[in-house]
Amino acid sequence: MTYGSLTPEVPLGPFAASPIRVWSAPGKASKLHATEHCSRIRAGRVTPSELPLRAVVERMCPQCARYGPWARPGTGVGLFLGALTGLGLLHELGSYGEADEDTFTDDEVKQAAVLLLQAPQDDREDPDADEEEEDDWRARREAQQVRDSVVGQWRSAAASLHRAHRLLALFPWLKPWADAGMRLKADHVALLQQQAGQLLSREALTAAADVAALGTPALPAEDPAFALLGAPTVVAEELTSLWRRWSCQAADSWEHPREHDHLAYDLVRAISSRRKGREAALERAQELVAAWTLALRAGAAGEQDERMLLVRLPEQGLDDPLGRDEVFLGRLSEWELGVLACWATNADWEGLTVTLRVPEPVAARLLSQPSALSCLTPEQAVAAQDAAPRAPVEAVRPGVFDDTPVSERRAVTTGDLRALRTISREVDQLYLVLSVEAGPEVLPLPVLEARVARGGRYVVVAAAGDLPDALVAARREELTTDAVAGDDPVWTPRIHQSSHPDFGRSLGAAEGERLVVRLARGRSRPDAALRCLLLARGVADLRDLGNRYDASGERRDPVPFPVWDGLLAMEQLDLRPFRPVREDGAQRGGSGLPLGILASVQLYTTDAAGQFEGRAHSPDCQHQSRDRGLSRYYDLVTVEQMLDAERFDPCSKCGGYATRRLSTTQVDYYRAAHQVHDLAQQVRWVLAHPDLGTDSASLLAELKQRDAATSPDTWFDADNEERQWNRFIRRLLQQLQATVAHPRPS
Ligand SMILES: [Zn+2]
Ligand SMILES: [Zn+2]
Structure with missing residues (x-):
């Protein structure tokens, strides 16, 4: 086939x-x-x-x-x-199924193995040594390249086999058809592992395990040969650093520790070659490093017991068949790779678990020291399996994502969500879902995954990409046609006079939409951000969008970055109109206006209650991380709570919080409240300075107009707030009228 x-x-x-x-x-x-x-x-x-x-x-x-x-x-x-x-299953089944032009023949591997595994010869006495050494070095270098290549192919073939298994688990009806190909792939992985095992030395790997177990030996800081390095304290530091480098490199390598003897040169590297005593210091350093290796050999003599271990392999590097960002097992050291290649008796590439039969020192190191491989004894593995049995993956079928009418949808399963993650890299991150408990909700993918894994039943109604084009196209046009290319600034200047019709606009959702379109313009899918914004508007708590890493530790931003500017205004509300009136009549007091529909507006800050050391910041602050978004470490407070937050201590650069964008009605009310507050300030000024005989005709006219107008009933949730608002304006008007009618004589 x-x-x-x-x-x-x-x-x-x-x-x-x-x-x-x-x-x-x-x-x-x-x-x-x-x-x-x-x-x-x-x-x-x-x-x-x-x-x-x-x-x-x-x-x-x-x-x-x-x-x-x-x-x-x-x-x-x-x-x-x-x-x-x-790059899906058909591609995987067509690759790493048999030897190709990159595969080395058994003879090539054998030849390389002879060079790599032989003990180094001491031929310093031989007159032709130099030339021979050069040839040996070159041949050995080529053999090392064969080893690197074989190990690399083995990892790639194993990753390909895993990806194929993973896809077949989601679509199980493909298994019988793929069976022959999967067998070939498994055989090829086994062949490459066997080749890798031939090119690696078990003795070297065991010796490296011994190095990792060593403590720092006694170091001859007082040795006269090292006196040219400096005082004994300096020598002690240099020798400790040499020891650390040697032991780290030797422990993580698949070469024998003796291959790291050359590090002895590091000790005298900074010393001129003409300086007297340099040669002696170098020789002494070489003796020292050689003694460390010899000590290992003495300890490692004799037959060693073996132990069975179960290893769980890290999942990183499996998602991308081209390995652009990271390759499979790329976080393992040479030593860890060598251990896998040499001692794996059984590898389950589907479940990413490997059974090892290793010499005792290797087992001891794997079980006791931090490693990218998580190791368990067989008893521990059984206990872990009992504690958390692996749930079987459910097959993906039609009827979950939008290829059927909503009325016929099935509840989404963990298998469906896994398919979404595994197959489509550019997957939508926000879903409009329905559940019996919560009704319609917009959930980020990680939140949906967690809830489904806990047994929640959800039906997916739409992802951002499913939104009707009509919804986006109309806005896209509307938002781009009035924009002149070139001189269309991203950030518009902030307006400070409340009488200006655009006052407060920068806080509004409409401005957010404009920003998203403006910032996404010229990107590969300009409407993706707008679609995402439309759904994200329905997310109850924006901190849910702050989870940037998925289960496998890969970064997946839940929303494209311009969407944050669509959701949050990186500026603060001026709350003076709503603060209490100062009894002393001071100019800087508030007007005590009701918060109305602004009460529930969400504010996001690092510290609303002044609990932590330092100032409170907004997600836009340079003092914060580079990401222009929220995380779960932020506080969410409402404007009503902020009005009473006496201990809130904002950073002067960012203002301390970001504001969830206001609806048009909220912006209208915010503007009206500021206009009334400004009128109140003017009336107070007139009352405080009767002697100046200010002409207040226009002020009076404005207040009369306000008093006569009825405030929209969408501004207030409670009746008493509306009465409070109307009474405030009536009172201002009366105060001003009284002053105008009875001017105090100057
Ligand atoms: Zn075609
Ligand atoms: Zn700040």
């Missing part, structure tokens, strides 16, 4: 009937394309149609068969096809 492209032999399981949008030229036999932009299409003759996947596979254009995209990523059928095509 051949693998590599999507052919009718590939079983489609429950996705066989999934509708696929295709483009084709007229005619029953013409090829079907996944996109109208396929390079194999002859110009201008294709029309779109919708066919079941089963029928599509029969007539696929070879180019599109390989690279798709046949369905929108994130949909059920999109996940299935993503798992097969591109």
Whole structure:
């Protein structure tokens, strides 16, 4: 069987009937394309149609068969096809299944092994030594490259095998079809491991384990040979540093510790070669390092007991078949890789667990010292399995992500969510979900995963990518057409006069939307951020969006960075209109206006109650991390709470908190409250300075107009607030009228 492209032999399981949008030229036999932009299409003759996947596979254009995209990523059928095509299962089954041009023959491996495993010869007396040494060095270097290459291929082949297993677990109906290919892959991994084992020395690895167990030996700081390095305290420091470097390098290497003798040169590196005593110091240092190696050999004599261990391999580097960011087992030292290659008796590449049969010193080191490999004894492994049995992965079927009508959706399973994570790297991070307990909610993927893992039943209604285009297109146009390219600033100046119609606008949701569009312009998918913003608006607590790392420790920002500016205004509310009136009539007092619909506005700060050392900051502050977002370490308080937060101590640079953007009605009320507060300030001034005979006609006119207007009932949640607002304006008007009617004589 051949693998590599999507052919009718590939079983489609429950996705066989999934509708696929295709483009084709007229005619029953013409090829079907996944996109109208396929390079194999002859110009201008294709029309779109919708066919079941089963029928599509029969007539696929070879180019599109390989690279798709046949369905929108994130949909059920999109996940299935993503798992097969591109760098998915078909690619994995076609690679590392047999020896290729990179694989070394058994003879090549044997030759390299002879060079790598032989003990070094002491030929210092030989007159031809120099030339021979150079040849030996070159041959040995080539043998080392063979070893590096074999170990690298072994890791890549194992990672490929794991990825193939992982995909098959999600779509189990593919297993019988893939079986032959999977066997070949497993055999090839075993062959490469066996080659790697031939090129590594078990004696060297055991000696390195012994190095890791050594304590610092006595160091001859008073030795006259080292006097040229400085005072005995300096010599002691230098020798300790030499010991540390030697023991760290030797312990983490797959070479024998004696191969690190050259570190002795480090001790005299800073000393001129003409200086008297340098040679003697170097010789003494070499003796010292050689003695450390000899001490190991004395300790390691004789047969050693062996122990069984279970090792769990780290998952990093498995997600990307091209290993762009990180390669599988890339965090392991040479020593750890060597141990795996030499002593693994059984490797489960699907479950990423390896059984080792190792000499006692190696076992002792693996069990006692920190390592990227987590090791358990067989007894511990049984206990761990009993404590947390691994749940079987559920198969992915249609009906969860948006390829069916909402009324027919099934509840999302851990398997569905795992498929989403494994297959699509650019996965949507926010989901509009429905549950019986909570009704509709917008949840970030990690939160949804955690709740589903705990047994929660959720139905996915939409991800950001599913949102109707009409919703986005209208706003996209509206927000870009009035913008003149080039001289369209990102940040607009803040307006301080409350009488200005745009006062408070910078705090509003509409400004947030403008910013998202402005900041996302020119990016690869400019509407992605806007779509994401639309859903993120529904997230109850924005700190839920602050979880930037998924279960495997990989960074996945829940929202694209411009969205933070869409959600949060990195500025503070001026709350003076709502603060109590100062009895002494001071100008800086408040007006005691009701908070109305501003009471529940969310503010995010590092420290609302002044509990911690230092000032409170907003997520935008330079004093904070570089990320322009929230984390769970932030406090969430409402404006009402902030008004009473006497111990809140804001940073002068950032203002101490960010404001969750205000709705249009909230901005309107905020502006009105500031206008009334300003009028009140003017009235107070007139009352305080009767002698100046200020012309207050326009002020009076303005107050009369305010008094006559009815405030929108959307501004207040409670009746008494509306009465409070109206009474405040009436009282101002009366005070001013009284003064104008009875001016005090000057
Ligand atoms: Zn095509
Ligand atoms: Zn700050």
